[in-house]
Amino acid sequence: MTRRWRRLRRLAVWLLGGWLLLLGGERVLQWCWPYPLARLQALPVSTVIAAEDGTWLQVTSTPAGERVLPLRWCDCPASVQRAILASEDERFFAHGGVDGWALLRAAVSNVRAGRVVSGASTLTMQVVRMVEPRPRTWWSKCLEIVRARQLERCLDKQAIASVWLTQVPMGGTLRGFEAAARHWFGRPVAQLAPHEVAALVAMVPAPSTRAPHRRPELLRACRDTLLAKLAAHGAIDATSAAAARGRELGMTRRPWPWLAPHFCAATLAPLPAGLRPPRLPTAASLALQQRLEQIVRAEQLPGTGVAIVVLRRRDGALQALLGDRDPLAPMDLSRRPRAAGSTLKPFLYALAHQQGGIGPQSLLDDLPRTYDDWQPVNFDRRWRGRTRAADALATSSNLVAVRCLELVGTDAFADLLQRLGLGSPGRRLDLDAALGTDAVSPLALARAYLRFVQRPQAFGLSSASVDWTLAAMRRLPLVAGKSRAGDVAWKSGTSSGRRDAWCVGITEAAVVVVWLGNHDGRGLPDLVGVRSASRLLVEVVAVLGGDV
Numbered sequence: 001m002t003r004r005w006r007r008l009r010r011l012a013v014w015l016l017g018g019w020l021l022l023l024g025g026e027r028v029l030q031w032c033w034p035y036p037l038a039r040l041q042a043l044p045v046s047t048v049i050a051a052e053d054g055t056w057l058q059v060t061s062t063p064a065g066e067r068v069l070p071l072r073w074c075d076c077p078a079s080v081q082r083a084i085l086a087s088e089d090e091r092f093f094a095h096g097g098v099d100g101w102a103l104l105r106a107a108v109s110n111v112r113a114g115r116v117v118s119g120a121s122t123l124t125m126q127v128v129r130m131v132e133p134r135p136r137t138w139w140s141k142c143l144e145i146v147r148a149r150q151l152e153r154c155l156d157k158q159a160i161a162s163v164w165l166t167q168v169p170m171g172g173t174l175r176g177f178e179a180a181a182r183h184w185f186g187r188p189v190a191q192l193a194p195h196e197v198a199a200l201v202a203m204v205p206a207p208s209t210r211a212p213h214r215r216p217e218l219l220r221a222c223r224d225t226l227l228a229k230l231a232a233h234g235a236i237d238a239t240s241a242a243a244a245r246g247r248e249l250g251m252t253r254r255p256w257p258w259l260a261p262h263f264c265a266a267t268l269a270p271l272p273a274g275l276r277p278p279r280l281p282t283a284a285s286l287a288l289q290q291r292l293e294q295i296v297r298a299e300q301l302p303g304t305g306v307a308i309v310v311l312r313r314r315d316g317a318l319q320a321l322l323g324d325r326d327p328l329a330p331m332d333l334s335r336r337p338r339a340a341g342s343t344l345k346p347f348l349y350a351l352a353h354q355q356g357g358i359g360p361q362s363l364l365d366d367l368p369r370t371y372d373d374w375q376p377v378n379f380d381r382r383w384r385g386r387t388r389a390a391d392a393l394a395t396s397s398n399l400v401a402v403r404c405l406e407l408v409g410t411d412a413f414a415d416l417l418q419r420l421g422l423g424s425p426g427r428r429l430d431l432d433a434a435l436g437t438d439a440v441s442p443l444a445l446a447r448a449y450l451r452f453v454q455r456p457q458a459f460g461l462s463s464a465s466v467d468w469t470l471a472a473m474r475r476l477p478l479v480a481g482k483s484r485a486g487d488v489a490w491k492s493g494t495s496s497g498r499r500d501a502w503c504v505g506i507t508e509a510a511v512v513v514v515w516l517g518n519h520d521g522r523g524l525p526d527l528v529g530v531r532s533a534s535r536l537l538v539e540v541v542a543v544l545g546g547d548v
Helices: 002-032 037-041 078-088 100-113 123-131 138-154 157-167 177-185 194-203 216-232 238-245 261-268 286-298 341-354 389-394 398-408 410-419 431-435 442-454 463-473 529-544
Strands: 048-050 056-059 279-281 305-312 318-322 363-366 385-388 489-494 500-506 510-517
Touching: 037 123, 048 261, 056 261, 078 123, 078 194, 078 216, 123 138, 123 157, 157 177, 177 194, 194 216, 194 238, 216 238, 261 318, 286 305, 286 318, 286 529, 305 442, 305 529, 341 389, 341 398, 341 410, 341 431, 341 442, 341 463, 341 489, 341 500, 341 529, 363 389, 363 398, 385 389, 389 398, 389 463, 398 410, 398 431, 410 431, 442 463, 442 500, 442 510, 463 489, 489 529, 500 529, 510 529
Parallel strands: 048 279
Antiparallel strands: 048 056, 305 318, 305 510, 363 385, 489 500, 500 510
């Protein structure tokens, strides 16, 4: 008895020593070879761009071309949780990253079969493999075991399960249960029926082999086996399991939403790829967007290209954006710089008013003048002599605009444009800048006007100067003979050679910019802002509820 007791005591000491040595080794490994938590946290996910009413406009793909939608374990229905644990890791919440009993059982099964028939990978080990993929070897399995133990010290069970739910491969370009549910059933995981949940879980071990569009009979058999297992474990009642086994798969590929692509591209553009949130709510109005598309299709507009930008004045939110005649066209003309024409003149007049160069009663010469070898002319080739500054802005006199630029100085005007988001610091301008020779994009111009009317003091202008300028922009009706003066503050513009036709409209609720032109920059006789672009602006303002 004493000898047996000594042997047992010696075995216990060896076991304790081995256990302490193992724990110490894990600590040393953690210090020498820490878990790459930053890599796990940087696993890419898709961005869902949503309209103001919650409708999904787009679900972006990750750099690998996959759709990955985040799903937290705590947000996952209990039926899904039970099915995942029963299929993948029954003791997940009991082990420390590695299930010793499952490893022993798998080893015995593999030895008896003479081949690998069971892997015994826990959910934690699978997450390790997602972060650090390696070839399927025994050495890789050992490394996974070490990493799984480390990961369990870094994150709690709920966080690990959430990563698994989000990143588990589901075949093709799908990762995670939420993406798979949306793709195959057109609904979120929370709305799936028991047989649908079981079908998704049954795909996990071999998502490509069991894909419903390839081998539906195999997937259905695996689903029914899982349902029987769930019933045997009491996770689902036998009646429900039997009913679920009798259901068809009902899995059909659903296309990902692709609405307002130019709007979505403009919304994503300021956000670096690694800093885009999983969900990006916007102020997009689908009704407005669709109405603009209808207007462009119905109107006989000159040129091959169209751009329309609508910003909400209240908060500066982008409400609608059309980047071409075809809303699915690859080129987004709303972000392509084109010669601005006379659309920059209101900024110039406001600056001149701010500096005291012009006022309500100011009279300026609308007369020909030569500057070295350059002689500017008005668009209609006429001049009006002495004219009020406000009238000169309303009628878009080129000659008076050049005189205003002489008054304020090209450097001051360049600085104002740069502060409004048009141009770069240190840029030098010539006097022809008064005629809009600078290139701007419709979206940038709309944002500049929003800043101009929303927070002028932040850009060195007084509210009085901006109000005076807006009043001058209201002096003439937007549509001659049809609308009243004062309804909309507007300014048209036409670039040299009639290559670009612009019109900017400012109402109480919105800032609108429309542009017409050709993709290749060719000029056309009808590309005149006050004729063609203003007509399109009228349609847009009418849709917004403005009185024109």
